[in-house]
Amino acid sequence: MxxxxxxxxxxxxxxxxxxxxxxxxxxxxxxxxxxxELARLESLSAAVMQALGPSGAGLLSITGVPKAPALRRALLPLARKLALLDNKDRARILKEHGLGSDVPLKNPDRGVSSFALQLKYGQDSSLEMFSSGLSISEQGSHSEEDNSFVNRFQEFNYCGFEQLGKTFKELGLCMMQLGLHIAQICDKAIGGRELEQSIINLGSAKGRLIHYHSTLDNLILKENHRRTKKVHSADLCPSKFHTTISGGLFPRSGREPLDELHAKNCLIKDRCCRISLSSLWQQWHYDYGIFTVLTTPLFMLPCQIEDCSSVSNSQECSSPDGHTYLQLFDTKRNKLFAVKSPPESFIIQVGEAADILSGGKLCSTLHSVGRPVEIENLSRETFVVFLQPSWDKTLSYPAYLSESKRSRKLLSNKETSGSCNNGSGLPSTVVAGTQEPLELMQEILRKIPPLSSRLRDGMTFAEFSRETTKQYYSGSGTQSMR
Incomplete structure (x- = not known):
């Protein structure tokens, strides 16, 4: 669909x-x-709250973060390199840099590879570079320093994994600080210091370096699995390789530049595009922490070479559709959105814990990661930091959830439903007589366990986390077959 x-x-x-x-x-x-200036700042604060609140999209982007673009450019290409390594080599590198994974990396049929590390405040002095150590007056005064920083990491792109752990931590701590700054701004608007203190009390956050696999990546993984050793390029070059695997990317003759291929596959007309609901890198869900901080993704295509001796090599390319493939379902207006953000920016997204702790003044967003079916050898790389409360933080049952328990019944009756995400992700408006939007909602929401079914008054965040994971991903969960 x-x-x-x-x-x-x-x-x-x-x-x-x-x-x-x-x-x-x-x-x-x-x-x-x-x-x-004070009036301007008040206006900006109101705009932040509108973007993150019930009348907004539940996310915003931060631009112009010093040094972060170089870190992003250094780290993201390593996601694919790690994903395609032999299992033993990858395990050795991950152990060397203190990284783990929250997906089964030995599964050759996986569509995503994720490399995780628990980030802790104060574990790296470089955090000061992004917070109080970088004063407002210093903005715009470090362009020469940034250039050398960029050059150093551009060189690193080609020399392997030597600085994997260091770069992971530096970028992760930078993103943690961005989330804390947003928490402070929201706390001032809401009143109190609930969000900031909830994040600080835990003292850590999970960072994930994520590779979303292309079709070619999965073929390489299956070869790795079958042979239990590194891929031999000669065996990845059968006569049908160019037509079957590439999906038109490497035609047998008459190769075309990547830019022309992108143009031919571009789907955006004016400001609209088509979203596939059946082809997803990541299923529809709500994040259940406070804030999720994401880099804008990096997209990669296999290098165009005369033979396939280096099919695991790839080069950066622009998004073929001009957006990030982060997809939002606006449950208030019954609309789908494809998020477009500047390449070097960061996206801050509201999670359910922030929704709960703010009493609905912040609004979590139902989202997924789409997969372009027209360019099957496109891969997507991103880095994500999840900010959450301490595990023993007590969550109160919000008043607005009391009405949400009726939402599924309202959906079947095509009535209007209540607030924010209604605790279930159900749209607040269904237009009578429009069967397609109704089918669309049902298709998405069938896999979303309602917040009201996962949250009890007085539940700790640890209990809420376990119940959410269970209802999404356990054997009987809504997304157990993904």
Missing amino acids: EAEAEVLEPFELPFSDLLLLSSAASAPSRLSSSPQ
Whole structure:
């Protein structure tokens, strides 16, 4: 099933303004600004809350973060390299850098490879580079330093995994700090310090380096699995390779530049595109932490070479559809969105814990990661940091969930339903007589366990996490067959 989706460009918050807003929230007495500047900051704060609240998309992007683009460019290509390594070699490298995984990496049929590390505040002094150690007055004064930083990491791209763990931590700690700054801004608007303190009390966050596999990647993995050793290129070059595997990427003759191939496969017309609901790298779900901080993804295609001796090699390319393939289901307006964000930016997304702790002033978003079916050898690389409360944090049952228990009945009756995500991801508006949107909602929501079924008043975050994981992914879970 496919549906039309509108391209969504989230509210963009420059890093310099992020620091100003968080300073105004955490230490307002230290902020010396004109009335005009204070008014501008108030307007920015309201825009942040609108973007993250019930009337917004539940996410925003942060641009202009110093040094972060070089870290992103160094780290993301390593996701595919790690995913395609022999199991023993990969295990050795992960152990050397203190990384693990939360997916079965020995499964050759997996569509995603994830490499995880628990990040801790204070474990790396470089965190200061992104927080109080980088004052607002220093913005714009380090371009020469940034250039050398970029050059150093561009060289690193080609020399393997020597700095994998260091780069993972540096970028992860930077993203943790971005999430904390957003928490401070939201706390000021909501009142109190609930979000910031909940994050700080845990003192850590999970970072994940994620590779979304192309068709070619899965063939390589199956060869690895069959031979239990590194792929031999000669065996990956049968006569049908170019037509069967490439899906038109490497035709037998008359090769075309990548840019022309992208143009031919571009799906966006004006500001709309088609979203496939059956071809997903990641199923529809809500994040259940406080904030999820993501890099904009990096897309890769196999190198165009005369033979296939290096089919595991790839090169960066632009998104063929011009967006990130992060897909949102706006349950308030019954609309699908494909998120478009600047390449070097970060996306901050609201999780269910923030929704609960804020009493609905922040709104978690139902989302998935789409997969382009027209370019089957495109892979997607991203880095994600999950900020959550401490495991023993007590969660109160929000008042707005009391109404949400009726939402599935309302859906079947095509009535309107209540607030935010209604605790179940059900749309708040269904237009009578429009069968296609109704079928679309049912297709997506069939796999979403309602928040009201996973949350009890007085439940700890650890209990909420276990129940959520169980209802999504256990043997009887809604997404157990993915």
